[in-house]
Amino acid sequence: MAEQQVGIVGETPARIEAEAGARVGDFVALLKPRVMSLVVFTGFAGLFVAPGHIHPVIAAVAVLCIAVAAGASGAINMWYDRDIDAVMSRTRNRPIPRGAVTPEQALAFGLVLSAFSVMLMDIAVNTTAAALLAFTIFFYVVVYTIWLKRSTPQNIVIGGASGAFPPMIGWAAVTGDVSLASISLFLIIFMWTPPHFWALSLYKEGDYAKAGVPMMPVVAGQRSTKLQMLVYTLILCPLTLVPVYFGVAGWIYGAASIALNLGFVGHAIRVLRSDDLRNAKRMFGFSLLYLFLHFALLCVDRAPGVMPAILSVLS
Numbered sequence: 001m002a003e004q005q006v007g008i009v010g011e012t013p014a015r016i017e018a019e020a021g022a023r024v025g026d027f028v029a030l031l032k033p034r035v036m037s038l039v040v041f042t043g044f045a046g047l048f049v050a051p052g053h054i055h056p057v058i059a060a061v062a063v064l065c066i067a068v069a070a071g072a073s074g075a076i077n078m079w080y081d082r083d084i085d086a087v088m089s090r091t092r093n094r095p096i097p098r099g100a101v102t103p104e105q106a107l108a109f110g111l112v113l114s115a116f117s118v119m120l121m122d123i124a125v126n127t128t129a130a131a132l133l134a135f136t137i138f139f140y141v142v143v144y145t146i147w148l149k150r151s152t153p154q155n156i157v158i159g160g161a162s163g164a165f166p167p168m169i170g171w172a173a174v175t176g177d178v179s180l181a182s183i184s185l186f187l188i189i190f191m192w193t194p195p196h197f198w199a200l201s202l203y204k205e206g207d208y209a210k211a212g213v214p215m216m217p218v219v220a221g222q223r224s225t226k227l228q229m230l231v232y233t234l235i236l237c238p239l240t241l242v243p244v245y246f247g248v249a250g251w252i253y254g255a256a257s258i259a260l261n262l263g264f265v266g267h268a269i270r271v272l273r274s275d276d277l278r279n280a281k282r283m284f285g286f287s288l289l290y291l292f293l294h295f296a297l298l299c300v301d302r303a304p305g306v307m308p309a310i311l312s313v314l315s
């Protein structure tokens with residue numbers, strides 16, 4: 001795999017600077033905290049809406065494990081992608097290309113945190129949640145980052161599964177199993193990922209072309225990417241209502257979901273019909289709000305049932 005990488009950087013003056021001392025902030029940046037905050041929130045929501053009881057302290061440990069694992073896999077991703085990250089304007093200031101952290105430090109940091117999060121999940125929560133967590137790290141690092149990202153424009157369609165597992169992990173932390181209802185939460189994020197990411201890659205296409213990463217707009221062109229975004233968005237709309245069918249969500253979620261879906265389809269149509277890339281930027285921003293609100297509203301609908309149980313355990 002290493003020969004696929006384009007001219008490893010950060011090995012000379014940058015390495016000397018890195019060895020002079022990485023700061024805490026540089027290691028925090030390796031965890032991709034902004035992207036991972038929403039990933040962790042979806043994991044929390046899966047835990048919150050799952051049927052059954054979990055002690056609040058164990059719940060907090062489970063969410064911590066998801067957060068540590070998500071960050072750790074981000075650090076390993078930055079270790080592997082250090083060559084292309086140095087080429088793209090969006091990523092060239094990351095700790096490794098900037099020379100603040102050596103590749104070896106980033107890899108060791110990611111591996112140790114990954115092992116820690118899986119072991120803690122297994123010991124403190126349960127083996128199903130730990131196994132799902134380990135599989136998610138494997139999927140993001142090996143299947144997406146090392147295998148698919150540089151080899152096919154379908155990279156994020158398949159690799160996107162890694163970002164869709166956290167609600168299933170949160171759910172399994174409570175129930176100890178996988179169910180159709182938790183798979184319905186997985187499917188929402190799975191179908192959401194292509195419009196989310198391709199919206200960004202439409203206006204960052206130059207970056208990916210420069211780095212030789214075969215993202216959809218680079219390979220298939222803007223028109224085909226925009227059409228595919230609309231198709232995935234249309235498939236996503238009915239899927240967001242499946243949790244209502246399973247009783248995981250109620251009418252507040254259902255009503256808001258319909259409104260959010262109308263908004264998302266509107267964005268996809270606007271992106272398709274215009275050459276103004278500001279529309280793609282707006283759709284990317286809306287995609288974040290869309291996913292956050294769906295998972296926040298799942299929690300709102302479940303809160304009346306869950307809060308008394310939490311309070312009774314705490315009192």
Ligand code: HEM
Nearest residue numbers: 034035038039042090156159160163164189193197200288
């Ligand atoms: C394979 C799937 C995915 C890919 C390839 C992808 C890619 C990206 C990229 C390249 C960015 C820009 C980050 C930056 O500016 O450095 C981004 C932003 C973001 N992504 Fe995704 N993403 C994926 C899945 C997800 C998932 C599953 C979530 C959450 C559940 C998520 C949440 C976010 C958030 C919150 C941001 C904004 C970060 C910021 O404001 O800096 N992404 N995504």
Ligand SMILES: CC(C)=CCC/C(C)=C/CC/C(C)=C/COP(=O)(O)OP(=O)(O)O
Nearest residue numbers: 035039066069070073077136137140162163
């Ligand atoms: C619990 C657990 C292990 C969760 C993992 C979460 C996960 C797989 C999130 C995927 C989202 C993500 C950061 C994509 C970035 O793609 P990229 O790496 O191509 O983006 P980049 O170009 O910004 O590096």
